[in-house]
Amino acid sequence: MTTLPETTLFPVDPAKVVKNLYTEVERLGKAYEMGIKIATGKQRAKVAQTPKEAIWTLNKTTLYYYYPQAPAEKRKRVPLLLVFALINKPYIFDLRPGNSFVEYMVQQGYNVYLIDWGAPGPEDTHLTFEDYALEYLPRAVRRMQMHSGQRDFSMLGWCIGATLAAIYAAMRPDDGLRNLILLTAPIDFSNKEAIGPFPKWLKEEYFNLDAILEQTGNYPGEMIDIGSKLLKPVENLIGNYLRLLDNLDDPKIVESWQAMNTWVSDGVPFAGAAYRQLVVDLYRENRLMNGTWIMRGRPVNLGNIKASLLNIIARQDHIVPPCQSETILDRVSSTDKHQIIMPGGHIGIMAGSGARRGLWPQIDAWLADRSI
Amino acid sequence: MGQKNGFDPNDPIGNLRKARDATLDAWAKAMINLVNTETFARWIGATLDSYLIASAPLQNLINTSMKTSLARLNLPSRDELTTLARRVTHIEMRLDDIEIKIDQLMHALRTQTPVIVEMLTEQLEQNRQEEVGLNGMEQRLAALDHKADQMLQLIERLQQAALEQAEAAQKRRKAPRPLQPMEPGTPTPEEVKEDHAIEGF
Numbered sequence: 041m042t043t044l045p046e047t048t049l050f051p052v053d054p055a056k057v058v059k060n061l062y063t064e065v066e067r068l069g070k071a072y073e074m075g076i077k078i079a080t081g082k083q084r085a086k087v088a089q090t091p092k093e094a095i096w097t098l099n100k101t102t103l104y105y106y107y108p109q110a111p112a113e114k115r116k117r118v119p120l121l122l123v124f125a126l127i128n129k130p131y132i133f134d135l136r137p138g139n140s141f142v143e144y145m146v147q148q149g150y151n152v153y154l155i156d157w158g159a160p161g162p163e164d165t166h167l168t169f170e171d172y173a174l175e176y177l178p179r180a181v182r183r184m185q186m187h188s189g190q191r192d193f194s195m196l197g198w199c200i201g202a203t204l205a206a207i208y209a210a211m212r213p214d215d216g217l218r219n220l221i222l223l224t225a226p227i228d229f230s231n232k233e234a235i236g237p238f239p240k241w242l243k244e245e246y247f248n249l250d251a252i253l254e255q256t257g258n259y260p261g262e263m264i265d266i267g268s269k270l271l272k273p274v275e276n277l278i279g280n281y282l283r284l285l286d287n288l289d290d291p292k293i294v295e296s297w298q299a300m301n302t303w304v305s306d307g308v309p310f311a312g313a314a315y316r317q318l319v320v321d322l323y324r325e326n327r328l329m330n331g332t333w334i335m336r337g338r339p340v341n342l343g344n345i346k347a348s349l350l351n352i353i354a355r356q357d358h359i360v361p362p363c364q365s366e367t368i369l370d371r372v373s374s375t376d377k378h379q380i381i382m383p384g385g386h387i388g389i390m391a392g393s394g395a396r397r398g399l400w401p402q403i404d405a406w407l408a409d410r411s412i
Numbered sequence: 413m414g415q416k417n418g419f420d421p422n423d424p425i426g427n428l429r430k431a432r433d434a435t436l437d438a439w440a441k442a443m444i445n446l447v448n449t450e451t452f453a454r455w456i457g458a459t460l461d462s463y464l465i466a467s468a469p470l471q472n473l474i475n476t477s478m479k480t481s482l483a484r485l486n487l488p489s490r491d492e493l494t495t496l497a498r499r500v501t502h503i504e505m506r507l508d509d510i511e512i513k514i515d516q517l518m519h520a521l522r523t524q525t526p527v528i529v530e531m532l533t534e535q536l537e538q539n540r541q542e543e544v545g546l547n548g549m550e551q552r553l554a555a556l557d558h559k560a561d562q563m564l565q566l567i568e569r570l571q572q573a574a575l576e577q578a579e580a581a582q583k584r585r586k587a588p589r590p591l592q593p594m595e596p597g598t599p600t601p602e603e604v605k606e607d608h609a610i611e612g613f
Binding site for chain 1: 421422423424425426429432436439440443444447448449450452453454456457458460461464467468471490493494495497498501504505508512515516519
């Protein structure tokens with residue numbers, strides 16, 4: 041006579057079921073309390089908390105200087121300039137205390153500067169990549185050089201900020217740029233299939249760019265937000281909120297979620313002329329990589345980049361897939377060039393909770409020797 | 413215990429959550445594939461077009477009425493303000509250039525001041541030494557006179573040496589050739605060469 045395992049005969053332990061249900065009810069109680077706080081606005085994420093000072097402004101652009109926190113003997117000579125994209129706001133670099141790249145780098149002894157492009161208004165519809173990379177950025181660099189007393193500097197560009205940084209480095213290689221860090225940089229738009237849905241959505245036959253810009257002037261931040269969310273619709277529009285619901289009883293997770301959600305929802309318009317360039321010159325015609333993008337009467341030649349280069353790629357990036365960033369290494373003239381491929385997504389590698397132990401120390405390790 | 417593939421019979425809520433997550437995962441993958449199709453691209457383009465077509469008349473109406481209202485109230489229109497804002501930005505840029513130039517000048521003054529002061533002091537000292545009454549001028553004239561004497565002596569010595577050389581050459585020849593008279597004061601090629609060599613004295 042064979043005997044079945046007890047677990048198969050009596051799989052359910054009522055005591056455990058009751059205990060699990062009780063735990064869930066208890067969790068729901070806490071979650072309800074937190075949910076009310078969030079809904080009524082009593083629970084807000086504190087973002088961009090690292091002490092800073094605005095040292096320069098031009099139109100909507102502001103250059104911030106973060107107060108040093110490291111002792112004088114630990115400070116690095118070469119200042120670091122952070123350049124974020126024209127989409128969303130740059131406080132993702134300084135998301136929240138304990139999870140802030142700026143705070144980390146300041147503690148490591150860097151003189152950190154950050155460019156905030158601001159939100160373009162109706163008077164800024166004519167601004168192009170050329171204006172940002174060759175008018176505003178050089179002025180900000182000049183101000184930083186005066187402020188820091190150093191000609192040499194490092195620049196870290198993220199997303200379209202990295203594209204701007206690459207243009208700057210290619211067009212003004214003798215300005216003192218010593219180290220260039222490109223983070224998930226959209227540079228190469230040749231592999232339309234691997235890039236994901238954007239090249240399809242932005243095709244001339246589907247996407248009526250002229251009509252949109254004629255009506256809106258600048259490309260609205262809400263449209264950019266929807267576009268990004270539609271890349272992963274279920275995750276972004278449902279899964280994201282379920283994750284919050286499941287963790288409403290954990291203040292740490294709620295705080296982290298709120299900070300990220302605040303940033304994601306805090307979009308800015310994309311200057312009309314620059315958006316046209318993004319769609320036509322980059323997504324459709326891949327002009328930067330082809331060397332046919334003309335700025336100030338001459339082509340932007342990535343081969344002019346000679347600064348030390350660190351290229352960082354996020355393996356699971358669905359906004360800027362690795363194929364868009366990795367090919368730049370073959371184009372630049374830099375003799376000192378390195379590439380890091382990190383597990384994670386477009387934002388997660390830099391602003392996720394694992395960044396403090398993952399990417400940031402690697403950036404610091406690479407930059408420290410080159411900032412003396 | 414009692415768990416298979418993450419299923420726990422004692423945790424009904426947990427199981428529901430897992431089932432929900434599995435369903436969402438499946439939907440997520442399906443939707444990612446869907447949005448990456450030409451059909452979706454066409455649909456999203458058409459949706460956007462419809463939105464633009466639907467909203468354009470309303471927006472035009474608002475713009476026109478707003479412009480009229482502002483004009484009646486003697487207030488600047490949006491276009492005028494936009495133009496003004498652009499001009500302000502241009503002025504800001506020029507101010508930025510001026511500001512940076514002033515900063516550079518200030519910086520140069522701060523760092524170069526000791527050098528400039530030293531140069532000025534040296535120059536003043538030199539002037540002072542040279543302008544002690546008429547003595548300075550006399551001293552400089554005396555120095556020039558002395559240099560001219562030295563030059564004359566040198567020329568005389570050179571002429572003497574040239575004559576001696578010519579005489580010696582004549583003696584060495586078996587059939588002496590008639591002396592080629594030279595224009596007085598015309599230097600021989602050797603002399604010219606030597607003159608060039610001592611020009612610096």
